[in-house]
Amino acid sequence: MGRDAFEVDALSHIDALYRTALRMTRSEADAHDLVQETYVRALRFRAQFTPGTNLKAWLFRILTNTFINEYRKRSRAPETTELDDVDEFSLYRRMSRDRPASSTDPEQEFLDGIVSTEVKDALAALPEKFRATVLLDVEGFSYKEIAEMLEIPIGTVMSRLHRGRKFLQRRLIELARERGIAALRAAPRSD
Numbered sequence: 001m002g003r004d005a006f007e008v009d010a011l012s013h014i015d016a017l018y019r020t021a022l023r024m025t026r027s028e029a030d031a032h033d034l035v036q037e038t039y040v041r042a043l044r045f046r047a048q049f050t051p052g053t054n055l056k057a058w059l060f061r062i063l064t065n066t067f068i069n070e071y072r073k074r075s076r077a078p079e080t081t082e083l084d085d086v087d088e089f090s091l092y093r094r095m096s097r098d099r100p101a102s103s104t105d106p107e108q109e110f111l112d113g114i115v116s117t118e119v120k121d122a123l124a125a126l127p128e129k130f131r132a133t134v135l136l137d138v139e140g141f142s143y144k145e146i147a148e149m150l151e152i153p154i155g156t157v158m159s160r161l162h163r164g165r166k167f168l169q170r171r172l173i174e175l176a177r178e179r180g181i182a183a184l185r186a187a188p189r190s191d
Contacts, residue, residue, distance in 0.1 A: 006049070007043070009055055010042055010043075010055060011039075013055070013056050017060065017063055018031055018035050019139075020060065020135050020136070020139055021035050021067070023120075023123060024064075024067050024131065024135065026124055034067055034070070038062045038063040038066055041062050041066065042058075042059055042062055054145065057145045057149060060136060060139070060141065060145075061149035061150075064136070064150060068132070119172070121175075122168050122175070123135075123168070125171060126167055126168065129160060132150060133146060133164055134160075134161060134165070134168070136150070137161055143157045
C-alpha cells in the first residue's frame with residue numbers, strides 16, 4: 001500500500017480516534033496531541049501494517065499504547081507550571097472555551113447537559129484499566145480486537161468490561177438517586 005493510499009485510509013478514522021482520545025485524556029488539547037502523535041507513529045511505522053488487516057484496530061492500538069505510555073511518563077513526573085505563565089484570566093478563557101454551543105431549545109440543552117455531563121463524569125471516574133477497555137468496546141471493537149490492542153488476554157477484556165460496566169451502573173444509579181430520578185429499592189422482607 002502506497003503512502004498516499006495509506007494516509008487516505010488512515011484519515012477516515014480520525015473522528016473515532018479523536019472521540020476516544022477525548023474520553024481518555026479528558027482534554028481537547030491533549031486529545032488533539034494524542035491523535036496527532038498516533039498519526040505520526042502510524043506513518044513512521046506503516047511498513048509494519050499488514051494490508052488487508054484491520055487498519056482501524058491497528059490505529060486504535062497505537063492510540064491506546066501512546067496514551068498509556070504518556071500516562072505512565074506523566075505519573076512519574078510531577079506537573080509544574082511557571083508562575084509567569086499563569087495570568088489572571090486563564091480560568092475565565094478556559095471556561096468560555098469549554099462551554100458548549102447553545103441550542104434553540106433551552107430545556108433540551110439543559111437536559112442534554114445533565115445527561116452527557118453525568119455520563120462523562122461516570123466514564124472519567126472509571127479506573128484507568130477499565131476506562132480504556134470500555135471506551136474501545138463503545139467504539140465497536142470485538143473482544144479479540146480489544147485484547148490485541150491492549151495486549152491482554154480475551155478473558156481479561158471480558159472481566160474488565162464486566163467490572164467497568166458494573167462500576168458505571170453503580171455510579172449512574174447513585175447519580176439518578178441523588179437527582180430523585182430513581183427510587184431506592186425496598187429491601188426484601190423476611191417473613
